[in-house]
Amino acid sequence: FLFEGENGTVLYTGDFRLAKGEAARMELLHSGTRVKDIQSVYLDTTFCDPKFYHIPSREECLNGILELARSWTSLSRYHVVWLNCKAAYGYEYLFVNLSEELGIKVHTNKPDMFRNMPEILCHVTTDRHTQIHACRHPWDDDCFRGNKLPCGLTCQNGTPLHIISIKPSTMWFGERNK
Numbered sequence: 001f002l003f004e005g006e007n008g009t010v011l012y013t014g015d016f017r018l019a020k021g022e023a024a025r026m027e028l029l030h031s032g033t034r035v036k037d038i039q040s041v042y043l044d045t046t047f048c049d050p051k052f053y054h055i056p057s058r059e060e061c062l063n064g065i066l067e068l069a070r071s072w073t074s075l076s077r078y079h080v081v082w083l084n085c086k087a088a089y090g091y092e093y094l095f096v097n098l099s100e101e102l103g104i105k106v107h108t109n110k111p112d113m114f115r116n117m118p119e120i121l122c123h124v125t126t127d128r129h130t131q132i133h134a135c136r137h138p139w140d141d142d143c144f145r146g147n148k149l150p151c152g153l154t155c156q157n158g159t160p161l162h163i164i165s166i167k168p169s170t171m172w173f174g175e176r177n178k
Contacts, residue, residue, distance in 0.1 A: 002028055008040070010042070011029075011041045012042045052170075062094065065094065065166055066097070066101055066102070073102065077156070078159050078160070082150070082165045083095075083133065083134040094168060099122075104130055104132050105130050106133070107124070107132065107133045108126070108135055109126070109136060110136065111124050128151050129156055133151065137150030137151070
């Protein structure tokens with residue numbers, strides 16, 4: 001959020017991930033050909049800690065997830081991927097890229113949350129019979145342990161599903177060393 005007023009300009013970033021060069025495309029941070037004068041910046045500093053010495057780029061993470069999802073879903077139509085996303089928003093980049101690269105829509109049981117993001121809507125579905133799920137349930141982990149997706153799906157046409165869980169989380173990198 002960029003707040004501009006008579007006492008100056010304040011930028012509040014919230015929790016986000018910004019890759020090199022992306023700020024140049026953010027028109028609201030510019031005035032003509034230069035960056036606006038910003039008096040105060042409030043950052044989410046969760047990962048401003050030496051133990052997070054290296055967090056892979058968004059592209060590196062996406063490529064790893066794509067490789068795993070592609071190899072798993074190609075085994076059979078009963079091999080499904082569950083994206084165990086803990087937050088409601090922030091995974092749109094992942095959903096769009098998986099859908100485009102694999103030609104598979106991502107199941108969500110709350111598509112209305114994307115109603116103001118039309119660029120996402122064509123990549124998500126309420127059809128539970130897709131091979132990629134980002135559906136949610138209050139007891140997600142308990143569902144998965146029982147080989148059941150959070151949406152309740154356990155099989156298709158009487159054939160049990162083979163489910164892998166991918167938990168996109170930066171926290172993992174704080175637990176690793178060189």
